[in-house]
Amino acid sequence: MARKTGSHSEITGPRIRAAAEHLFARHGYAAVSMRQIAAEVGVQAGALYLYTPDKQSLLADLMRDHLDGLLAACAALPPVNGPEARLDQFARFHIGYHIDRPDAVFVAYMELRNLEPANFTAIEALRRRYENTLEAILRDGRAAGVFAVPDTKLATLALIAMLTGVTNWYREGGRLGRAEVEAIYAAMALNAVGASPLPTR
Amino acid sequence: MARKTGSHSEITGPRIRAAAEHLFARHGYAAVSMRQIAAEVGVQAGALYLYTPDKQSLLADLMRDHLDGLLAACAALPPVNGPEARLDQFARFHIGYHIDRPDAVFVAYMELRNLEPANFTAIEALRRRYENTLEAILRDGRAAGVFAVPDTKLATLALIAMLTGVTNWYREGGRLGRAEVEAIYAAMALNAVGASPLPTR
DNA sequence: ATGCTATCTGAACGCATGTTCAGTTCAAGC
DNA sequence: GCTTGAACTGAACATGCGTTCAGATAGCAT
CATH class of the missing domain: 1.10.10.60 (Homeodomain-like)
Structure with a gap:
């Protein structure tokens, strides 16, 4: 049937x-x-x-869709003034977006090695573009003298790793709520680059 | 033959x-x-x-050996005084140990889902034991009033994720040397928990 | 020189894999 | 009510998988 x-x-x-x-x-x-x-x-x-067309495309499409969505949502963030506010906003956005899509995040970060070269190049480029939006914030903050980071590229990767790590343990309805987690991580991110956390929104 | x-x-x-x-x-x-x-x-x-005996044991043994070595090396660290110095030491140790074993780290962190339940339980317990050594430092630091962390468990996971992330990009002979990377990450870790980085050793 | 045994080969096992495709079924258009 | 065609089945394809094992080989002790 x-x-x-x-x-x-x-x-x-x-x-x-x-x-x-x-x-x-x-x-x-x-x-x-x-x-x-x-x-x-x-x-x-x-x-x-x-x-x-095949299993590989299924994987590549999932990853591409996830990263496209991430980049689009990131680009649609309302503009805010000052590196601290921008980093705070980015950290909260990153946590929130990733918390809502644990499966997609897991796949996008763990299955890179199973991509054929052509797909890998394309996906990796999207990932780098996202990282660059964070690095731009850090560079501006350092230029403005409000962030103390010896190396913006390294700090970018460190922050992304820290923020993305949330998907490894966060569970809906757990001990800590979404907003608390976002606030704590945003504060840690600001601290890590030598800035003072913003007052809780 | x-x-x-x-x-x-x-x-x-x-x-x-x-x-x-x-x-x-x-x-x-x-x-x-x-x-x-x-x-x-x-x-x-x-x-x-x-x-x-089989492929699964090969994987489980690799992971167990790695975590055993990590725990042993961590336990053999010379004692230092004060939460800041202990966190600084832990961060440098973690970075250094992981940088030297990128393959083992990758396997131990990414292949947990391929472990049979019995193996998973055993490996997960080792991992938790390692995390607990960091959390103990954070708890002591908070009790002493030198760390400002709203939640030590969350901060532990955030720091581990940040520090372990180094294996994703660090390459021997790259732009940054080992000692520099250790110093930068240790400083970020101390900053992240609201402490002042120690003067460069 | 001979026998012993650890080490390894090469073929085989049943089973699962990604993928293809001729054929079946059913909702919709006329 | 008939035709069409999109949606799907079920069987088949070559290939590779983890694992087993009888037999070959070679270094060591005697």
Whole structure:
């Protein structure tokens, strides 16, 4: 039997991507088979190939979509004045965005090594572009004399690692709420670069 | 032909573990086959089973050995006085130890999800024990009024993530030397918890 | 020189993999 | 009510997987 009532490509497509993202995050790209993804969606493995040319593209598309969304959301942030306020805003944004998408984040950061060279180059470029927005803030802050960082590139990577680490332990409904976590991390980020944390918003 | 001159188990065993560690770090546990490991060592796949009961044990042993070494080295640190000096020492130690073992670190942090439940529990306990040594420093510092951290557990995870992140980009002979990186990260760690960085040693 | 044993080979095992494709099914357009 | 075509099945494909094991090899003790 094929085509149960109401099943269309607009439904199945996203469901495949969601299942793949979830399974890739949980078990890793290489450890997940197309048949497992299909089973999660309730479909045979062959049907997946109506929605993706191959497994590799499925991974690359997930990562690209995540990073595109991240960059777009970051670019849409309301403008604020001064390096401290900008870093505070960036840190809170980064935490918030990543907390809401633990699976996508996990995949985007852990499966880089499973990308074919061409895909790797493209994804890596997006990642670098995001890092550059943070580094620009740090450079401006150092030029303005409000951040004390010996090396902006290193500080960028250190801050990103620290902020992204939140996805390793944060769970909805845990001991600490979203806003608290954002506030604490933003304060630590400002401290780390030698600035004073902003008063709690 | 078997047994080339001078080839003994004391040689082959470590070579297998080294090859496995390197390949697991590069491509991921699930993406690496026993035949690839064997080829790297210059041996047939069957020979691996003289040194490990199965692929899973190979992974678990690598991770356990790494964490055992980390805990032992951490415990062997010379005692220093005061939370600031202890955090400074811990940060430098962490950076230095991890910089020297990028493959082992990568495997120990990224392949947790590929461990069978029993192995996972054991490895996770070791990791937690290591984190606890840092959290103890932060608690003492807060009790002494020299660290300003709203939540020591959260600060612990944030610092570990930041410090471990160094393995993602550090390369021997790069722009920054080992000592510089250690100093910068130690300063950022102290800053992050609201303490003043120690004068450069 | 001979036998012993640790070390390793090479082939085989059953099974899972990513991918293809001829054929089936069903909602919608006429 | 018939036709069309998108959505999907189910079987098959070559290949590779982890693991096993009988047998070959070579250094060591005697």
